[in-house]
Amino acid sequence: MITGLAHTAVCVPDVDAAVRWYENVLGLSVLSPPYRMEGDAITRDMGELVTAPVVVKAAIVGTADGDHVLEVIEYPEVPAPPTADSSVTDPGVTKPGLTHVGLVCDDVEATRRELEAHDVKFLTTGIADVAGVRTTWFRDPWGVVFILVEKRHADRPYWRQHRP
Numbered sequence: 001m002i003t004g005l006a007h008t009a010v011c012v013p014d015v016d017a018a019v020r021w022y023e024n025v026l027g028l029s030v031l032s033p034p035y036r037m038e039g040d041a042i043t044r045d046m047g048e049l050v051t052a053p054v055v056v057k058a059a060i061v062g063t064a065d066g067d068h069v070l071e072v073i074e075y076p077e078v079p080a081p082p083t084a085d086s087s088v089t090d091p092g093v094t095k096p097g098l099t100h101v102g103l104v105c106d107d108v109e110a111t112r113r114e115l116e117a118h119d120v121k122f123l124t125t126g127i128a129d130v131a132g133v134r135t136t137w138f139r140d141p142w143g144v145v146f147i148l149v150e151k152r153h154a155d156r157p158y159w160r161q162h163r164p
Contacts, residue, residue: 007060008101009071012142013080015057018072021141022061025118026103031069032060036076051078070101100137100145104158108134108150132161 012018015034022028038055047054055077062069105111108127115138116122123137123145134150149158156163 005068007069007071008098009058009073010101010140010142010144011073011075012144013074015059015072015074018074018140018142019059019061022070022072025115025120028061028070029064030059031062031064032058034059034072050075053077100147102147102149102158104149104151106150108136108148111148111150112136112138132163133158 010018019030019034023030034057036055036057038053042056043052043054046056050056055075057074057076059072060069061072112122112127120138120140123139127134127136132152134152136148137145138148139145151158151161153161
């Protein structure tokens with residue numbers, strides 16, 4: 001059945017601008033530069049999900065350590081909605097779907113300072129210690145919520161940090 005996670009897609013109104021931001025501010029590598037897909041193949045793939053004509057502009061950014069990447073995606077023929085809010089829930093109501101993207105860093109305090117120097121909007125006032133990791137939350141210019149995660153045990157995956 002499932003053998004791994006390939007990517008998480010982040011929808012933005014301008015792929016080129018988003019790729020520059022993810023590269024220049026977050027320090028991610030552009031693994032596949034922006035490219036436009038249209039025609040029969042993409043229509044067969046997504047024609048039941050995207051309003052016609054099916055046109056997708058996408059890029060891949062990440063850390064080049066396998067399939068754990070972000071696909072930055074734009075639907076240029078579909079009007080872009082207003083920027084998403086920065087919460088992971090509506091007041092008192094859980095929002096189904098993607099709530100955030102987790103990014104691992106070596107030093108959460110230093111990374112936060114560096115991002116703040118780039119005017120990144122943080123959603124929490126400090127750094128938390130939870131489940132064996134140190135965390136802080138921010139959003140990108142399009143409202144996508146991210147959590148920075150500093151692992152205490154470099155030899156373990158982040159989800160195994162709280163276990164002895």
